[in-house]
Amino acid sequence: MEQPNLKFIKEIVGDDKAFEKSLIDIIKQEFPAEASLFTKNFSQKKYTEASTNVHKLKHKISLLGLEEGFEIAYEFENELKNGNTALHPEFLEILHKIHLYLLE
Amino acid sequence: MDCIIIDDDATARLIIKQHCINSKQINVLEEFSSAIDAIKYLNNNSVDLVYLDIHMPNFSGFDFIQTLKNLPKIILTTSDRNFALEAFEYKSVVDYLLKPISKERFEKSLEKLVATSTVEKSLQKEEKLSDYIFVSVDKRLVKINIASIYLIEAKGDYISIKTNDKNYLVHSTLKKIEDKLPSNLFFKVHRSFIINFSEIIDIEDNSVLIGQVVVPVSRSNKSELMKRLNLL
Numbered sequence: 001m002e003q004p005n006l007k008f009i010k011e012i013v014g015d016d017k018a019f020e021k022s023l024i025d026i027i028k029q030e031f032p033a034e035a036s037l038f039t040k041n042f043s044q045k046k047y048t049e050a051s052t053n054v055h056k057l058k059h060k061i062s063l064l065g066l067e068e069g070f071e072i073a074y075e076f077e078n079e080l081k082n083g084n085t086a087l088h089p090e091f092l093e094i095l096h097k098i099h100l101y102l103l104e
Numbered sequence: 105m106d107c108i109i110i111d112d113d114a115t116a117r118l119i120i121k122q123h124c125i126n127s128k129q130i131n132v133l134e135e136f137s138s139a140i141d142a143i144k145y146l147n148n149n150s151v152d153l154v155y156l157d158i159h160m161p162n163f164s165g166f167d168f169i170q171t172l173k174n175l176p177k178i179i180l181t182t183s184d185r186n187f188a189l190e191a192f193e194y195k196s197v198v199d200y201l202l203k204p205i206s207k208e209r210f211e212k213s214l215e216k217l218v219a220t221s222t223v224e225k226s227l228q229k230e231e232k233l234s235d236y237i238f239v240s241v242d243k244r245l246v247k248i249n250i251a252s253i254y255l256i257e258a259k260g261d262y263i264s265i266k267t268n269d270k271n272y273l274v275h276s277t278l279k280k281i282e283d284k285l286p287s288n289l290f291f292k293v294h295r296s297f298i299i300n301f302s303e304i305i306d307i308e309d310n311s312v313l314i315g316q317v318v319v320p321v322s323r324s325n326k327s328e329l330m331k332r333l334n335l336l
Contacts (some may be wrong), residue, residue, distance in 0.1 A: 011120060012207060019122050026114045055159055058183050059113055063204050072182075 002100035004064040027060055028102050034060070035095050042088065051080035054091065061094060064101065069094040105217075107149075109135040110142045110168065111157035111181065120155050120181065123210040130214070139168040150331055153217070158191070160181040167277035169194050177220070179213055181205065237284055239265065239274045246257050248281065250289070255314050256281055258296040266315075293321045293329055301332070 006020075011019040038053035054077040062070045072094060076087040107130050110240045117135045124130040133151060136142040140163050142154070156178050158165035163310045165180060175196040180187070183203045198265050199213040238245045252267040258278045265272040265281075274281075282292055292298045293312060297319045305313040310321050312329075321329060 009202060012204065012209065016122070019118075020108070023115060023118055023119060026118060030114060052159075052161055055183065056113055062183065063115060072288050 002066055002068055002099050004066060007065045009063055009065075023063075027063065031057075031098060031102060032058055036097070038095075042085075047080045047083050047085070051077050055081060057095070061098065064098060066094060066097075069097075106131050106133050107153035107155060108133055108142060108145065108151050108153075109155045110137075110139050110160075110165070111135075111155070112137045112160045113157070116181065116205075118158065119203075119205055119268045121209060122211075126207070127211070127214055129218075139163045139165065143168065143171060146172065153177045153179065155179050155181055158187050159184060166190070168293060169196065172246065177217065180218070237281075239272055239276070241272050241274060248286060251300075251302075253285075253290075254300045255319065256290075256298040257315055265277065291325075291329060291332065293319060294324050295322065304333075307333075 006024075008089060009020060009023055013023065034053060034057050038050055039045075041050040041053055053062050054073055058070060058073040058077065072090050073086055076091045079085070079087055107124065108126075109117050109120050109132060111120070114137070117137070121132050124132050130153065132259070133149070134142075134145055134156060136145065139156075139160055154176055156165045156168060156182055159182055165182075169175065169178065175194075177198050178194070178196045178201045179201060180191045180197055181201045185202065187200070191197050198217050201209060201213055210329055235250055236247050237250055238247055240246075248265065248267060252269065253265055254268065255266040256278065257264045259273070261275060262273050263276050263278055263281060265274060278292065278296070278298060282290070282298055285298070288302055289302065290298050299312060299314050299319055303314050305315070307313075307329075309320070310323065310326065311318050312321055313319075
């Protein structure tokens with residue numbers, strides 16, 4: 001089971017520690033708000049809005065090296081536009097993993 | 105090269121900005137989380153390049169492209185793989201980057217951008233050169249602005265090129281110069297005369313007035329000349 005990691009971020013930032021810190025700080029700052037907005041829209045069955053939230057979260061999922069997670073998010077985003085929520089549990093699991101990782 | 109970055113995602117903006125700084129070729133003037141704010145900025149400022157996210161709430165990257173009249177070069181950024189075909193329908197779009205953007209992919213995109221700019225500059229230069237013709241006068245090659253030529257007359261082994269500023273006597277033939285001139289602007293009205301259409305003042309029977317010169321029109325060329333005129 002893949003876990004969030006900084007491999008991709010390190011590839012992007014190289015040796016620039018300040019850049020790495022800025023990037024992680026923004027993820028830490030934005031992720032909880034974006035995840036919470038998704039949860040709210042999904043619980044209210046606003047699937048189009050929820051799909052937009054997934055789209056935005058998708059970038060962070062990818063940045064944190066979750067390749068399978070990205071594919072699930074990609075599918076889920078498209079499925080949500082049609083009101084299909086089948087991938088919701090798997091997507092929640094991804095969000096949970098990231099949440100725990102960012103708390104470390 | 106000056107650019108702006110438009111993306112509703114702060115991490116995406118930061119990554120592009122850092123790549124730009126590292127490249128030392130792209131100067132980031134501003135960054136925007138909303139395309140509408142960027143349009144307001146571009147109403148008063150000009151840039152060479154826009155890094156543009158496609159998927160933004162309320163006003164997408166494609167909306168942005170369709171709204172602006174004078175578009176700078178655009179590099180689209182997106183997390184979606186399926187917009188590529190649509191992206192390249194727009195002339196201003198130079199490249200399409202999938203997020204998150206790696207350093208290598210960003211650099212490749214820059215190479216593409218530079219190559220596109222070089223080709224465009226060279227085309228512009230060619231266009232400018234094609235506005236002129238070089239003729240040999242007294243062992244010198246003289247540059248003449250084609251649009252300034254109103255009449256060319258054959259004179260034995262020479263042709264007389266009459267422009268608004270000066271006349272040139274050149275050792276050549278009407279046929280040779282006719283082949284070098286744009287056919288939409290020039291027309292051979294007689295075996296000894298080529299005229300510039302835009303300089304016609306009036307036409308009477310078998311002659312045409314160009315500037316202050318009355319030029320004969322041969323019978324065989326008159327019907328073609330009349331066809332090409334914007335007749336009421």
